[in-house]
């Protein structure tokens with residue numbers, strides 16, 4: 001257990017529940033013949049933690065740069081708290097920014113780096129020092145203000161960058177892969193700390209990460225981008241459990257995709273024909289297209305020793321691989337190869353010769369459109 005070092009006590013709050021709304025209306029960015037961001041509509045509510053995910057080159061950083069004001073956009077408008085900021089320079093947008101490549105000044109101490117953000121905003125000298133010290137305290141670096149960045153670890157440098165982004169009480173934070181360079185342990189610690197700080201300040205955050213677990217753990221809402229467009233957006237569990245397309249399902253982790261034909265659609269539920277796997281009831285979010293499939297995550301498939309009436313069938317175990325905390329099983333069922341994932345503690349004793357059935361809960365199976 002590592003104790004949290006970031007504290008949010010006695011911070012003057014500007015990020016109250018009524019501030020920090022970010023809105024992009026039909027915003028685009030074109031570089032030559034590359035459409036980096038394509039008529040994007042995106043809203044971050046005051047106090048909301050929104051994470052952009054998507055493959056490399058899908059337009060996440062470009063979106064952040066346009067919100068921050070480092071990059072001009074080609075069309076329409078960026079609004080902060082309802083006011084267009086398109087012509088405002090970055091420092092007048094009241095946004096705290098931590099980008100992976102937005103480094104600390106190497107010749108300045110940690111304290112001077114944090115103070116710099118206030119100097120830019122013409123805060124009087126005496127007040128500057130005090131506020132910078134408070135901000136470093138808040139990220140657990142109160143005693144390291146004199147150190148130059150090279151005398152700090154990667155994680156400590158990220159904390160200085162965070163202090164610099166928070167010191168002027170911004171309405172919102174923009175964090176573009178702020179922890180990409182950190183090792184797993186430090187990363188998890190920083191995740192918790194940023195989340196704690198965000199909640200206690202009530203500040204809104206627009207975040208970018210390549211780490212699915214990080215996105216799932218930290219976000220109120222995940223926005224999945226592809227080729228400069230939003231392909232799905234929603235609370236983490238919603239996007240993970242109910243992807244609208246096979247592309248989103250596969251992007252957000254392992255899944256079993258079983259091609260199907262739709263027999264009946266009744267609002268939230270559909271009946272589908274899974275060929276050799278028979279008829280099944282599945283969740284329906286209304287996706288429409290040419291070809292359909294059902295997505296069931298490996299951890300949502302279960303073994304049972306008795307025959308199942310629906311949403312399952314007899315299966316043959318092909319292989320089992322122990323991955324440490326979990327065991328991955330491959331089975332064939334109804335002419336399909338499926339993957340199951342169980343906790344190691346639950347899955348160690350099964351033998352390949354055993355007669356098996358696999359099944360799943362209807363609410364864990366999602367009807368989606370095959371597009372890739």
Ligand SMILES: Nc1ncnc2c1ncn2[C@@H]1O[C@H](COP(=O)(O)OP(=O)(O)OP(=O)(O)O)[C@@H](O)[C@H]1O
Nearest residue numbers: 031034035036054055056057058059060061062063
């Ligand atoms: N200054 C630039 N000039 C030309 N093309 C650019 C420029 N910056 C970005 N692009 C292009 O715009 C597209 C989106 O880039 P962007 O950096 O926003 O992607 P990203 O989603 O942040 O990717 P990553 O996950 O790799 O950071 C890419 O095709 C990229 O090559």
Ligand SMILES: [Mg+2]
Nearest residue numbers: 060061062176
């Ligand atoms: Mg990027």
